[in-house]
Amino acid sequence: MSEHVAxxxxxxxxxxxxxxxxxxxxxxxxxxxxxADRAAQAAADSGQPLISGTSNAQAxxxxxxxxxxxxxxxxxxxxxEISESLAEGTILVDTTVPLATNVGxxxxxxxxxxxxxxxxxxxxxxxxxxxxxxxxxTVSAVLLAKLDEPLDEDTLLCSNDREAIARIAxxxxxxxxxxxxxxxxxxxxxxxxxxxxxxxxMNIRHKTHTGVRITGLPGA
Amino acid sequence: MSEHVAxxxxxxxxxxxxxxxxxxxxxxxxxxxxxADRAAQAAADSGQPLISGTSNAQAxxxxxxxxxxxxxxxxxxxxxEISESLAEGTILVDTTVPLATNVGxxxxxxxxxxxxxxxxxxxxxxxxxxxxxxxxxTVSAVLLAKLDEPLDEDTLLCSNDREAIARIAxxxxxxxxxxxxxxxxxxxxxxxxxxxxxxxxMNIRHKTHTGVRITGLPGA
Numbered sequence: 087m088s089e090h091v092a093x094x095x096x097x098x099x100x101x102x103x104x105x106x107x108x109x110x111x112x113x114x115x116x117x118x119x120x121x122a123d124r125a126a127q128a129a130a131d132s133g134q135p136l137i138s139g140t141s142n143a144q145a146x147x148x149x150x151x152x153x154x155x156x157x158x159x160x161x162x163x164x165x166x167e168i169s170e171s172l173a174e175g176t177i178l179v180d181t182t183v184p185l186a187t188n189v190g191x192x193x194x195x196x197x198x199x200x201x202x203x204x205x206x207x208x209x210x211x212x213x214x215x216x217x218x219x220x221x222x223x224t225v226s227a228v229l230l231a232k233l234d235e236p237l238d239e240d241t242l243l244c245s246n247d248r249e250a251i252a253r254i255a256x257x258x259x260x261x262x263x264x265x266x267x268x269x270x271x272x273x274x275x276x277x278x279x280x281x282x283x284x285x286x287x288m289n290i291r292h293k294t295h296t297g298v299r300i301t302g303l304p305g306a
Numbered sequence: 307m308s309e310h311v312a313x314x315x316x317x318x319x320x321x322x323x324x325x326x327x328x329x330x331x332x333x334x335x336x337x338x339x340x341x342a343d344r345a346a347q348a349a350a351d352s353g354q355p356l357i358s359g360t361s362n363a364q365a366x367x368x369x370x371x372x373x374x375x376x377x378x379x380x381x382x383x384x385x386x387e388i389s390e391s392l393a394e395g396t397i398l399v400d401t402t403v404p405l406a407t408n409v410g411x412x413x414x415x416x417x418x419x420x421x422x423x424x425x426x427x428x429x430x431x432x433x434x435x436x437x438x439x440x441x442x443x444t445v446s447a448v449l450l451a452k453l454d455e456p457l458d459e460d461t462l463l464c465s466n467d468r469e470a471i472a473r474i475a476x477x478x479x480x481x482x483x484x485x486x487x488x489x490x491x492x493x494x495x496x497x498x499x500x501x502x503x504x505x506x507x508m509n510i511r512h513k514t515h516t517g518v519r520i521t522g523l524p525g526a
């Protein structure tokens with residue numbers, strides 16, 4: 087597949103690791119940052135010719151698929167920053183998780199989000215004609231950054247548009263060992279997002295980086 | 307292991323399937339019901355000599371480990387019914403999930419629980435000296451009832467007492483293919499319980515019975 091994807095917040099741990107994984111798989115990746123120079127530098131530092139860096143708005147305008155990899159506390163501001171750049175038909179993959187750490191709380195707790203979930207909040211903030219898929223909540227940035235090691239986990243994708251889920255599934259499944267599972271409508275993101283706090287609780291108890299697999303699926 | 311366990315609400319789908327699985331594994335199981343005769347009849351019908359039936363209160367008094375397998379809408383009333391029967395040192399395994407179905411809502415949604423979770427509500431309602439472990443939320447009653455087929459999933463156990471988790475883990479792991487994972491403190495039950503609604507969403511989308519596995523654990 088020769089997809090072109092944009093990653094807003096692409097200089098953060100999860101965003102940059104995702105960019106590298108997708109570039110290794112052959113995707114052209116435009117990473118964005120509030121500071122375009124910082125994104126360009128991170129792209130150059132990656133040593134990956136398929137990664138380029140620019141502003142969040144320019145990155146968002148460059149691709150039909152836009153991953154948003156920012157902390158929840160920055161989500162609303164970031165979506166306002168890129169809103170005018172999102173063309174009709176764009177699929178926006180919201181990966182933000184409302185961990186209580188966003189307000190100085192524990193990483194094993196989540197905030198209540200007025201819209202229900204960060205994914206639903208994203209859908210409320212993007213222009214009409216942009217479809218939100220919520221996903222990648224439980225993928226450890228540490229493991230994602232180990233480019234030579236395959237993952238061993240699933241990621242749950244939630245959206246009201248099943249075709250959008252199928253398209254994003256194909257992209258994220260370019261990462262070795264990562265399977266995408268259609269988990270249901272966007273409101274299910276409320277639960278999928280909270281699973282990050284659950285994984286962190288298990289990571290603390292077991293001193294490891296956990297992932298989730300779903301069993302019992304047809305064809306699995 | 308020759309454990310003796312009690313299952314309050316032991317004539318329901320999940321309770322009776324659990325009783326049969328544990329009896330097959332060699333445990334002595336006392337199932338309880340509001341109606342003692344109904345429990346005795348269900349025990350006789352099971353054809354399993356290790357299963358006996360009585361009232362919920364007498365079942366709860368009979369064992370050091372008491373599983374509570376009732377709908378969330380009956381949880382508080384059931385715990386009041388058995389409260390005086392719970393000896394100090396009892397481990398109460400709360401399996402209730404506050405699905406919105408308890409009030410006529412969708413099975414892919416959960417109710418807000420004033421105590422945080424059904425598990426925490428159980429802890430608030432039992433006498434001091436009784437330890438609550440929350441678990442078995444995502445194990446399908448349908449799959450559990452297929453006694454000849456091993457499961458292929460984990461169950462997340464939450465409690466403020468890690469020794470209690472370890473003891474319950476040993477019991478539930480008598481069921482072939484079921485692994486117990488210490489998921490953290492009892493407040494994590496809030497997330498673990500919601501995973502039932504998530505699994506139901508996936509079951510609907512994929513027309514199957516899903517389970518969850520945690521990857522990345524040491525020794526796994």
